[in-house]
Amino acid sequence: MAEGTANIGVVGLAAMGSNLARNLAHHGNTVALYNRHYERTEKLMAEHGDEGSFVPSRTVEEFVASLARPRTAIILVKAGAPTDAVIGELADAMEPGDIIVDGGNSYFKDTIRREKEIRARGLHYVGCGVSGGEEGALNGPSLMPGGTDESWRTLGPILKSIAAVAEGEPCVTHIGKDGAGHFVKMVHNGIEYADMQLIAESYDLMRRGLGMEPGEIADVFAQWNTTELNSYLIEITAEVLRQKDDKTGKPLVDVIVDHAGMKGTGTWTVQTALSLATPVTGIAEAVFARGLSSRYR
Ligand SMILES: NC(=O)C1=CN([C@@H]2O[C@H](COP(=O)(O)OP(=O)(O)OC[C@H]3O[C@@H](n4cnc5c(N)ncnc54)[C@H](OP(=O)(O)O)[C@@H]3O)[C@@H](O)[C@H]2O)C=CC1
Numbered sequence: 001m002a003e004g005t006a007n008i009g010v011v012g013l014a015a016m017g018s019n020l021a022r023n024l025a026h027h028g029n030t031v032a033l034y035n036r037h038y039e040r041t042e043k044l045m046a047e048h049g050d051e052g053s054f055v056p057s058r059t060v061e062e063f064v065a066s067l068a069r070p071r072t073a074i075i076l077v078k079a080g081a082p083t084d085a086v087i088g089e090l091a092d093a094m095e096p097g098d099i100i101v102d103g104g105n106s107y108f109k110d111t112i113r114r115e116k117e118i119r120a121r122g123l124h125y126v127g128c129g130v131s132g133g134e135e136g137a138l139n140g141p142s143l144m145p146g147g148t149d150e151s152w153r154t155l156g157p158i159l160k161s162i163a164a165v166a167e168g169e170p171c172v173t174h175i176g177k178d179g180a181g182h183f184v185k186m187v188h189n190g191i192e193y194a195d196m197q198l199i200a201e202s203y204d205l206m207r208r209g210l211g212m213e214p215g216e217i218a219d220v221f222a223q224w225n226t227t228e229l230n231s232y233l234i235e236i237t238a239e240v241l242r243q244k245d246d247k248t249g250k251p252l253v254d255v256i257v258d259h260a261g262m263k264g265t266g267t268w269t270v271q272t273a274l275s276l277a278t279p280v281t282g283i284a285e286a287v288f289a290r291g292l293s294s295r296y297r
């Protein structure tokens with residue numbers, strides 16, 4: 001197959017993939033682009049195509065041909081069957097030595113299975129946790145890649161070029177083989193569940209226990225954000241509590257339903273902890289609270 005000029009590709013151009021592709025382009029990478037429905041690719045090119053070097057494609061074959069060897073493609077699509085579908089298409093078009101990276105929130109046991117299947121075809125497979133949400137994907141995520149040492153040699157410099165920087169160091173390290181990266185991302189998300197539950201319960205104590213108004217509680221969170229409690233979640237909690245509903249003028253928090261969805265990473269963390277006899281009581285309570293919240297409609 002012909003060799004292209006892009007040193008990295010992104011498959012899946014929704015919120016995460018489009019921002020990660022832009023981040024890669026901002027840091028001097030030539031980025032191949034592919035999405036199942038071409039409209040997303042067109043939108044990214046129309047709105048941000050002038051931000052760096054992009055090579056858009058309409059088909060997987062065209063996408064793979066636009067990559068330089070070893071061809072390296074990061075997938076950011078829905079976890080589960082969609083990820084398997086995209087891996088299958090890419091593996092059919094790629095050649096031995098090429099690298100498939102799954103940046104989605106895949107279950108680590110799926111990653112172990114996929115790594116074995118892909119290795120048997122002579123390709124490298126890297127499950128890579130991506131943390132920081134859409135904002136992080138654009139401006140600097142924390143990255144948790146697994147996979148082989150060989151794939152890390154190609155991928156490492158690319159990931160270091162786009163990662164967040166803390167204390168002078170890029171927030172990326174080679175976590176270990178096969179599913180190690182997604183295992184760490186799963187536990188990271190479990191901790192995030194517990195953190196969000198702590199925030200929700202602190203709000204509830206102030207609101208129902210002390211009878212404070214959302215604006216007053218926002219001030220408390222904003223003050224906490226100037227102390228050792230400083231974090232992105234505390235910062236945006238203050239912002240969220242200040243939002244008003246356009247229609248009623250009431251605090252938005254009083255208008256929206258108290259229903260928190262979940263995609264599964266917190267549940268996987270607790271299931272894994274149970275099987276390892278490791279207590280993660282705070283995370284378990286957070287998962288139960290999200291389950292209970294699903295009764296509110
Ligand atoms: N959002 C976030 O804050 C974070 C998300 N993640 C993970 O990153 C991944 C991407 O997240 P996000 O950007 O929110 O996108 P979504 O999880 O909403 O997935 C949408 C993308 O998946 C593609 N897709 C869905 N089904 C298929 C399929 N069968 N075949 C091919 N492509 C398919 C869509 O293509 P099409 O446009 O054609 O429908 C689209 O590009 C997910 O695994 C998510 O869990 C990780 C960290 C943070």
Ligand SMILES: O=C(CO)[C@H](O)[C@H](O)COP(=O)(O)O
Pocket residue numbers: 105130131132133189192261262263264265266
């Ligand atoms: O991975 C993430 C952050 O790190 C995403 O925000 C993810 O969507 C969170 O999952 P859930 O909806 O289950 O809380």
